[in-house]
Amino acid sequence: MQILLKKYTLALKHTFSISRESHDYQDTMIVGLSLNGQTGYGEATSNPYYKITVESMMGEIETVREKIESFDFTLPEVFHQFLTxxxxxxxxxxxxxxxxxxLYGKLLGKPLYDIWGTGINHYPTSNYTIGIADIPTMVRKMEEKPWPIYKIKLGTENDVEIVRELRKHTDAIFRIDANCAWTAEETIANAPLLKELAVEFLEQPLKASDWDGMKKVSEHCVLPVIADESCILESDVEACGPYFDGINIKLTKCGGLTPALRMIKKGKAMGLKVMVGCMTESSVGISAIAQLAPQLDFVDMDGAMLLKEDIANGIRINEDASLEFPKLGGSGITLK
Known part of the structure; x- marks a missing residue:
């Protein structure tokens, strides 16, 4: 196989703020693997919370480039084990x-969902994320992008008031993501008020390490709670089971589609709701997430929609929130 590496700096349509950071640009690494006239594309974004940069990722790949390029590629799962x-x-x-x-799907001429034996007649609607800002700005973002489901980023001193004001402007479903900014007491107190405002669930309200707090939340919170920062690796699924109603899998954090498929299976076996989320990727990463959509209860794949300009073609999310799956094999990605 031949490896192609490229760094992109993706400009966002709006400043994107969560409880711990804000940014206007997102650095991302695009990887190409070429074999037998086909090229498969993958992506991972930089992330200060996890101390990941594009340069650090490229440096890692360069240290094993020769091994990868001489690897006898057959199945993605075997390749993943080799990478681990x-x-x-x-x-x-x-x-x-x-x-x-x-690459594997393109070599076979089949999309991944077909290889995995899942149809595309039914899949969850992706939410559209509204980052933390002043209320008029958040309202303006919703008016700019009318959508059936919004994920509202919170972690301020007036979180419930923000949701109360936003609710005046839309009947859409709300999901709340506090990105570890609340305490157990805040979560339990906020939940009834947010439930009255038609909030569907809360995502990672507490710090990832606060298991005592999550025990209180699991016993007293009137809204479902989905794990994100608490569920990074495959081993975290079982740990989250007693404390959460569902898990949000991030491909970058768990290590790609191979472990994500196992996490989906494990989560369902445990009776958890299963979601896959994005990290403001381009359509390279989003198209991979889309291949999993038929297996999911919830999906957050709006990353490319938040960009001023996309760098790839793949899955298309229409204005009515429906999906147009690419006809190419694999994740169906081509770079622009």
């Missing part, structure tokens, strides 16, 4: 694993 043995970070493994899956 090289001691690479999960973000780097994700980009390579996504590229391997896209």
């Amino acid at each position: 043995e090289q001691g690479l970070s999960n973000f780097t493994i994700c980009a390579l694993d996504l590229a391997a899956h896209d």
Whole structure:
């Protein structure tokens, strides 16, 4: 196989703020794996919370480039095991694993959902994320993008008031993501008020390490709670089971589609709701997430929709929130 690496700096339509950071640009690494006239593409974004940069990921790949290019590629799962043995970070493994899956499907001439035996007649609607801002700005973002489901980022001193004001402007479903900014007491107190405002669920209200707090929340919160920062690796699914109603899997954090498929299966077996979320990827990463959509209860795949300009073609999210799956094999990705 031949490896292609490229860094992009993706400009966002609006400043994107969550409880711990704000940014106007997102750095991302695109990986291409070429074999037998086909090229598969994968992606992983930089992330200061997890101390990941594009340069660090590219540096990791360069240290094992020769091994990867001489690898006898057959199945993505075998390739993923090989990558894990090289001691690479999960973000780097994700980009390579996504590229391997896209390549594998293109070599077979089949989309991944077909290879996995899942149809595309039914899939959840992606939410559209509204980052933290002043209320008029948040309202303006909703008016600019009318959508059936909004994920509202919170973690301010007036979170419930924000939701109360936003509710005056739309009948859409609301999902709340506090990104670890609340305490157990705040979560339990906020939940009844947010439930009255037609909030569907809360995502990761507490710090990932606050298991005592999550025990209180699991016993007293009137809204379902979905794990995000508490559910990174495959082993975290079982740990989250007693405390959460569902899990939000991020491909970059767990290491790609290969472990994500196992996490989906494990979560369902435990009776958890299963969601896959994005990290403001381009359509390279989003198209990989889309292949999983028929297996999910919830999906957050609006990353490319938040960009001023996309760098790839793949899954298309229409204005009515329906999906147009690409006809190419794999994840169906082509770079612009």
